[in-house]
Amino acid sequence: MLLAGGQGSRLAPLTNHIAKPAVPFGARYRIIDFSLSNCVNSGIDTVGVLTQYQPLELNDYLGTGSPWDLDLRFGGLHILPPYQAKQGGDWFKGTANAIYQNLKFIKQYDPEYVLILSGDHIYKMDYSIMLEEHIANDADCTIAVIDVPLEEASRFGIMSTDDKGRITEFAEKPEHPKSTQASMGVYIFSTDALVKYLEEDEADPDSENDFGKNVIPAMLNDGRRLFAHLFKGYWRDVGTLSSYWAANMDALGEFPELVLNDPGWRIYYRHSFNFPQYLGDSAEVTHSITGAGNGVYGKVEDSVLFNNTIIEEGAVIKDSIVLSDCIIRKGARVEYAILDNDAEICEGVTVCGDKSGDPIVIDKGEKVTEDRKEGGLK
Amino acid sequence: MNAVGLIFADSYDADLGGLTELRTLAAVSYGARYRLIDFMLSNMANAGIRNIGIITTQKYGSLMWHVRGGSGWDLDRKQSGIRFLPPFATETGRYAYENRLEAMQANLAYLRELKEKYVLFGSCNYAANLDFQAMLDFHEKSGAVVTGLYTKNPVNKKNGSDVTEYVTDENGKILECRIVRDLDHAEKIAANTYIMDREELIRGLEETSKAGKKSFRRDIIPQMAAEGKAMAYEAKERLFFMDDISSYLASNLMLLEPEVRYELLRNPARPIITRVKDSAPTRFGSKAKATNSIIADGAIIDGEVKNSIVFRGARIKKGAVVENSVIMQDTTIGEGAKVNYAILDKKVIIQDSRLLSGYITHPFYAGKGTVI
Numbered sequence: 001m002l003l004a005g006g007q008g009s010r011l012a013p014l015t016n017h018i019a020k021p022a023v024p025f026g027a028r029y030r031i032i033d034f035s036l037s038n039c040v041n042s043g044i045d046t047v048g049v050l051t052q053y054q055p056l057e058l059n060d061y062l063g064t065g066s067p068w069d070l071d072l073r074f075g076g077l078h079i080l081p082p083y084q085a086k087q088g089g090d091w092f093k094g095t096a097n098a099i100y101q102n103l104k105f106i107k108q109y110d111p112e113y114v115l116i117l118s119g120d121h122i123y124k125m126d127y128s129i130m131l132e133e134h135i136a137n138d139a140d141c142t143i144a145v146i147d148v149p150l151e152e153a154s155r156f157g158i159m160s161t162d163d164k165g166r167i168t169e170f171a172e173k174p175e176h177p178k179s180t181q182a183s184m185g186v187y188i189f190s191t192d193a194l195v196k197y198l199e200e201d202e203a204d205p206d207s208e209n210d211f212g213k214n215v216i217p218a219m220l221n222d223g224r225r226l227f228a229h230l231f232k233g234y235w236r237d238v239g240t241l242s243s244y245w246a247a248n249m250d251a252l253g254e255f256p257e258l259v260l261n262d263p264g265w266r267i268y269y270r271h272s273f274n275f276p277q278y279l280g281d282s283a284e285v286t287h288s289i290t291g292a293g294n295g296v297y298g299k300v301e302d303s304v305l306f307n308n309t310i311i312e313e314g315a316v317i318k319d320s321i322v323l324s325d326c327i328i329r330k331g332a333r334v335e336y337a338i339l340d341n342d343a344e345i346c347e348g349v350t351v352c353g354d355k356s357g358d359p360i361v362i363d364k365g366e367k368v369t370e371d372r373k374e375g376g377l378k
Numbered sequence: 379m380n381a382v383g384l385i386f387a388d389s390y391d392a393d394l395g396g397l398t399e400l401r402t403l404a405a406v407s408y409g410a411r412y413r414l415i416d417f418m419l420s421n422m423a424n425a426g427i428r429n430i431g432i433i434t435t436q437k438y439g440s441l442m443w444h445v446r447g448g449s450g451w452d453l454d455r456k457q458s459g460i461r462f463l464p465p466f467a468t469e470t471g472r473y474a475y476e477n478r479l480e481a482m483q484a485n486l487a488y489l490r491e492l493k494e495k496y497v498l499f500g501s502c503n504y505a506a507n508l509d510f511q512a513m514l515d516f517h518e519k520s521g522a523v524v525t526g527l528y529t530k531n532p533v534n535k536k537n538g539s540d541v542t543e544y545v546t547d548e549n550g551k552i553l554e555c556r557i558v559r560d561l562d563h564a565e566k567i568a569a570n571t572y573i574m575d576r577e578e579l580i581r582g583l584e585e586t587s588k589a590g591k592k593s594f595r596r597d598i599i600p601q602m603a604a605e606g607k608a609m610a611y612e613a614k615e616r617l618f619f620m621d622d623i624s625s626y627l628a629s630n631l632m633l634l635e636p637e638v639r640y641e642l643l644r645n646p647a648r649p650i651i652t653r654v655k656d657s658a659p660t661r662f663g664s665k666a667k668a669t670n671s672i673i674a675d676g677a678i679i680d681g682e683v684k685n686s687i688v689f690r691g692a693r694i695k696k697g698a699v700v701e702n703s704v705i706m707q708d709t710t711i712g713e714g715a716k717v718n719y720a721i722l723d724k725k726v727i728i729q730d731s732r733l734l735s736g737y738i739t740h741p742f743y744a745g746k747g748t749v750i
Contacts, residue, residue: 026659066449251659253663260658260661268656276674277660277672277674278636278671281670282669284667285679286666286667289662290660290662291659291675292674292675300662304659
């Protein structure tokens with residue numbers, strides 16, 4: 001069950017018109033491709049995607065699920081939006097309520113275990129290893145955790161465990177964290193336990209209907225078997241413009257932290273029609289990743305370039321993310337910026353972000369005719 | 379479009395040497411991500427053709443794997459779709475076809491069971507983005523039984539092979555079919571691509587089968603012309619031929635010219651589709667230098683690439699220099715190696731510091747999986 005309804009307001013303006021999971025990432029992908037590819041690469045062939053905020057583009061993108069081989073007769077990908085029923089209907093009130101409202105979908109497939117994910121993280125993870133652990137521990141719930149620096153721990157849900165990995169305490173965004181094991185928002189539940197606690201949570205009028213705040217603490221209170229699964233691979237929360245920018249940059253270099261071309265763990269995506277990219281006589285592309293259909297005649301350095309963008313001669317792109325169908329005119333300079341789709345930077349114009357803060361964002365379809373510099377840059 | 383498509387996957391005239399040793403002509407890679415059949419298939423699909431038969435005789439494994447059910451072209455429909463027509467598949471096809479005529483005769487059953495009024499058929503020895511709808515409109519308007527496509531500008535077509543030149547009246551009616559060898563003195567070069575009324579084609583195939591005729595181009599078209607039933611239609615677009623290995627290289631490198639690229643690959647109304655591969659983005663290293671080149675997705679560039687076509691998943695290591703070459707999928711050029719005027723097939727490994735060079739007229743070719 002992939003929670004893809006989040007608004008991602010801290011990623012605005014990239015999320016002004018689309019749900020956060022549909023935000024493009026890494027020159028070719030959307031954020032949700034990582035969780036979906038993890039599912040299929042882990043052998044999961046039935047996936048419900050719960051949508052709510054700005055679902056149009058996300059729904060189009062998901063389609064029948066064929067890019068992930070999830071267009072199946074039994075199982076496959078199902079888009080699960082909020083709905084009206086005879087007894088009324090409601091928006092998804094919280095993560096737990098979203099799953100609660102779709103218990104019928106889960107029961108229809110009658111699985112022994114339910115994996116709950118959020119569609120807004122960048123990582124490559126084999127959930128089947130976590131499931132094996134869950135089964136071996138005879139757990140009611142297993143929560144994937146990642147070790148974070150102590151100073152950042154108060155941004156996360158923090159788990160304290162005993163020496164067998166059993167969770168003894170859970171604190172959502174604690175002021176004084178007792179451990180550095182942070183929840184990745186990836187849960188495996190035994191279905192019986194999930195159904196029981198979701199029904200109880202729903203019956204509690206004071207609950208915020210959230211897994212981290214309500215369901216997990218309730219299970220701990222009852223002495224249920226909750227375990228932490230320590231994940232050691234690459235994982236990034238791309239909730240802010242800076243972290244989104246940084247995670248994109250992790251795919252650059254000879255030995256990138258985020259390896260996108262691992263034949264054993266492909267990241268699948270929906271293709272738009274395009275053609276191969278052309279680099280002109282004056283092109284200089286270094287330490288970058290690029291998609292298809294671009295025409296590059298200028299300089300691109302330490303950047304991520306999506307599809308069908310034109311970079312004219314003398315233009316310079318540095319430390320930036322350029323989404324699809326942009327035009328960077330002659331002599332323009334783009335530094336520490338994110339250009340949303342269809343942006344145009346006019347001739348000789350400089351767009352420059354302030355390295356001490358978030359990168360500067362040029363809105364979708366925006367035409368920039370005058371210099372835009374943030375911070376104390378020359 | 380009220381027509382069925384027939385694509386001849388094999389080469390009957392072209393000689394691409396090693397490139398077609400492992401695979402049929404239609405499956406030969408082109409332009410950093412395509413295979414030659416993508417052009418014919420996309421042209422047909424873009425003209426609204428929904429039933430397409432692909433006639434193959436041998437080495438069609440990679441072609442079938444590439445086309446599959448035709449979903450890339452939205453051709454995997456319930457009521458219509460792609461049909462592979464290899465030999466030994468039907469009662470009538472009990473031998474490997476020697477020529478296009480035999481191939482069609484062997485597949486008469488397929489032609490009979492269709493409902494479309496016309497058949498559009500052609501080979502994969504050229505890359506072009508053609509408006510087949512316009513050709514069909516011309517055919518219907520002229521009232522001809524058969525219309526043959528011709529070009530006045532056969533790009534990279536080689537002298538010496540025998541080609542047909544149409545001699546026509548001012549309306550395009552074919553008066554004579556001449557076999558010529560010197561292209562400089564020929565005007566309307568036949569592209570071996572035709573539209574014909576399906577019923578007439580079936581009748582013609584039945585008759586020629588009895589008469590022991592061998593060639594559609596040499597026997598049927600001239601006969602139709604003599605009866606005044608054949609028209610010639612000029613392709614408005616350029617055809618880029620792959621007659622031999624040097625014309626193959628030239629037709630690839632011409633994609634570096636913007637007009638060619640736009641005409642062939644970037645027509646938004648007539649997209650050329652190929653099979654999707656889920657390749658990662660192209661990755662450029664700190665010392666990468668790529669100019670006047672087409673670089674496909676999934677390639678990793680750490681060295682220098684000039685005037686070249688680099689396919690998906692190819693790897694150019696540090697200090698390597700690649701010029702005027704076609705580097706196919708998953709091929710690796712080792713550190714400090716120098717490659718000039720070469721066609722390196724898939725999964726070739728050029729080890730560090732090797733020096734390889736051909737010339738535009740005689741490209742160096744290394745077969746699939748070669749280690750040098």
